[in-house]
Amino acid sequence: xxxxxxxxxxxxxxxxxxxxxxxxxxxxxxxxxxxxxxxxxxxxxxxxxxxxxxxxxxxxxxxxxxxxxxxxxxxxxxxxxxxxxxxxxxxxxxxxxxxxxxxxxxxxxxxxxxxxxxxxxxxxxxxxxxxxxxxxxxxxxxxxxxxxxxxxxxxxxxxxxxxxxxxxxxxxxxxxxxxxxxxxxxxxxxxxxxxxxxxxxxxxxxxxxxxxxxxxxxxxxxxxxxxxxxxxxxxxxxxxxxxxxxxxxxxxxxxxxxxxxxxxxxxxxxxxxxxxx
Amino acid sequence: xxxxxxxxxxxxxxxxxxxxxxxxxxxxxxxxxxxxxxxxxxxxxxxxxxxxxxxxxxxxxxxxxxxxxxxxxxxxxxxxxxxxxxxxxxxxxxxxxxxxxxxxxxxxxxxxxxxxxxxxxxxxxxxxxxxxxxxxxxxxxxxxxxxxxxxxxxxxxxxxxxxxxxxxxxxxxxxxxxxxxxxxxxxxxxxxxxxxxxxxxxxxxxxxxxxxxxxxxxxxxxxxxxxxxxxxxxxxxxxxxxxxxxxxxxxxxxxxxxxxxxxxxxxxxxxxxxxxxxxxxxxxxxxxxxxxxxxxxxxxxxxxxxxxxxxxxxxxxxxxxxxxxxxxxxxx
Numbered sequence: 391x392x393x394x395x396x397x398x399x400x401x402x403x404x405x406x407x408x409x410x411x412x413x414x415x416x417x418x419x420x421x422x423x424x425x426x427x428x429x430x431x432x433x434x435x436x437x438x439x440x441x442x443x444x445x446x447x448x449x450x451x452x453x454x455x456x457x458x459x460x461x462x463x464x465x466x467x468x469x470x471x472x473x474x475x476x477x478x479x480x481x482x483x484x485x486x487x488x489x490x491x492x493x494x495x496x497x498x499x500x501x502x503x504x505x506x507x508x509x510x511x512x513x514x515x516x517x518x519x520x521x522x523x524x525x526x527x528x529x530x531x532x533x534x535x536x537x538x539x540x541x542x543x544x545x546x547x548x549x550x551x552x553x554x555x556x557x558x559x560x561x562x563x564x565x566x567x568x569x570x571x572x573x574x575x576x577x578x579x580x581x582x583x584x585x586x587x588x589x590x591x592x593x594x595x596x597x598x599x600x601x602x603x604x605x606x607x608x609x610x611x612x613x614x615x616x617x618x619x620x621x622x623x624x625x626x627x628x629x630x631x632x633x634x635x636x637x638x639x640x641x642x643x644x645x646x647x648x649x650x651x652x653x654x655x656x657x658x659x660x661x662x663x664x665x666x667x
Numbered sequence: 668x669x670x671x672x673x674x675x676x677x678x679x680x681x682x683x684x685x686x687x688x689x690x691x692x693x694x695x696x697x698x699x700x701x702x703x704x705x706x707x708x709x710x711x712x713x714x715x716x717x718x719x720x721x722x723x724x725x726x727x728x729x730x731x732x733x734x735x736x737x738x739x740x741x742x743x744x745x746x747x748x749x750x751x752x753x754x755x756x757x758x759x760x761x762x763x764x765x766x767x768x769x770x771x772x773x774x775x776x777x778x779x780x781x782x783x784x785x786x787x788x789x790x791x792x793x794x795x796x797x798x799x800x801x802x803x804x805x806x807x808x809x810x811x812x813x814x815x816x817x818x819x820x821x822x823x824x825x826x827x828x829x830x831x832x833x834x835x836x837x838x839x840x841x842x843x844x845x846x847x848x849x850x851x852x853x854x855x856x857x858x859x860x861x862x863x864x865x866x867x868x869x870x871x872x873x874x875x876x877x878x879x880x881x882x883x884x885x886x887x888x889x890x891x892x893x894x895x896x897x898x899x900x901x902x903x904x905x906x907x908x909x910x911x912x913x914x915x916x917x918x919x920x921x922x923x924x925x926x927x928x929x930x931x932x933x934x935x936x937x938x939x940x941x942x943x944x945x946x947x948x949x950x951x952x953x954x955x956x957x958x959x960x961x962x963x964x965x966x967x968x969x970x971x972x973x974x975x976x977x978x979x980x981x982x983x984x985x986x987x988x989x990x991x992x993x994x995x996x997x998x999x
Contacts, residue, residue, distance in 0.1 A: 419772075420764065423763070427763040494761055496759070497759055498776070502777060666725060
């Protein structure tokens with residue numbers, strides 16, 4: 391059955407690239423329209439992140455010593471942003487699973503529209519959504535005392551976060567299409583994303599981890615993103631190792647994002663086409 | 668003679684799980700002539716939806732081939748998608764958009780320019796009596812309104828070929844009648860229609876020909892009248908008040924030479940009614956003369972259950988929710 395399956399998806403009508411872009415924008419519009427209609431979703435995403443900020447600043451902040459200048463809030467905030475963006479994959483996965491189980495994806499599949507637009511439209515919309523949540527979090531950070539030393543660098547960091555979010559949404563789309571229900575999606579997200587955010591430099595300096603765990607944590611995309619942001623914003627970024635991840639976190643982070651897009655993008659599109667199995 | 672709008676030959680779809688294989692479709696042949704209505708009739712799990720999903724290019728068959736408007740469902744799905752409108756339990760509308768937004772979005776995805784999509788949405792909202800609710804989020808719609816919107820979504824691009832999967836399942840009787848009117852109107856305007864349903868009555872009302880599906884196979888096909896003739900037409904059901912008169916009552920009913928079935932437990936007697944309502948009057952008179960007290964008497968048309976019973980020897984396995992509706996439909 392593989393031969394007819396691929397044949398079925400290859401022929402594209404003339405001007406299909408134009409239609410792919412229009413279709414993606416339409417799907418993106420649809421996903422953004424939904425956000426204010428389900429305000430609980432955004433509200434809890436924001437509350438959860440703010441809760442993390444407050445918990446770590448006021449509960450752990452006193453216990454975790456940061457070597458060198460700077461305080462714990464400055465150390466923590468870039469990590470909180472990174473963590474929030476990693477969890478963006480979860481929002482995307484749940485949304486995708488929900489669309490499939492409610493039959494809306496079948497509706498889209500029955501229309502003469504671009505095959506990948508349902509996925510790209512969702513990733514665009516989710517990046518914008520997470521961009522909004524980040525702004526709320528940044529304001530919260532300022533309120534509890536987080537400071538950066540350069541406004542242009544703040545914007546560069548923000549752009550890097552959005553780029554990272556884009557990579558994560560592709561992971562999310564892929565996960566979302568491979569689980570049967572929203573409940574399972576939530577479980578999978580918890581087990582996949584929690585370690586990614588915690589085995590990192592987000593909450594504690596890396597040297598405090600057991601030695602065997604340090605390289606894993608150091609190469610973790612959450613850590614490299616966090617390290618990049620800290621350096622960019624002049625926030626404390628305790629001792630980095632001599633590895634590439636330690637020395638060039640920005641480069642490694644961009645590499646990670648490209649890897650996420652290149653691996654999970656095609657996998658997700660392939661899975662989407664195979665919904666007809 | 669124009670080519671058939673839909674053809675299917677030996678369609679097979681098997682769902683494999685670790686323990687067993689389910690033959691959702693076990694070799695189905697179909698043909699729908701242009702401008703006609705085919706009703707695919709069968710209980711839940713018979714394979715109706717699987718067949719519809721294959722024809723709508725949402726699912727690939729494991730064997731067999733099918734064409735829609737002359738295009739192959741496996742090799743030319745894009746061409747088919749441009750021509751058909753699909754509405755049914757699986758192709759949903761977006762709950763978090765308004766009715767108007769849904770229709771505009773689907774119109775745009777059918778490649779209508781924005782103003783045209785907007786105009787078409789207004790037109791359909793009006794036609795389906797949804798104008799007042801047009802700017803409300805679909806979450807707040809009743810079941811009937813949602814189905815109407817779903818059907819409107821299928822009609823956005825004026826498709827000549829419509830596939831409707833159980834368009835009235837779960838609707839109250841009034842909404843169902845409204846839906847029937849809408850579908851009849853579509854048929855009058857020349858659309859070709861493939862319709863699935865659990866209700867013989869619905870297939871009877873709307874379809875030119877009916878194919879009865881069970882366990883992934885077509886077990887009978889023909890017009891509604893032909894199918895009903897197979898089942899044996901109308902019958903009279905009497906429930907007598909007193910169990911002890913059952914045998915005598917049976918003798919009275921059997922005078923015409925017909926088979927009478929008796930259910931002792933419910934004190935019910937059933938006999939074919941060749942003369943329709945007139946036969947009913949006769950039974951009432953005879954029972955009155957004989958002094959049998961009647962608890963209930965009714966002229967009963969064949970139902971899906973009867974068709975199934977006569978065709979397969981087993982009662983249609985319909986979910987409890989739907990069997991309630993079947994009962995309600997029968998009472999009407």
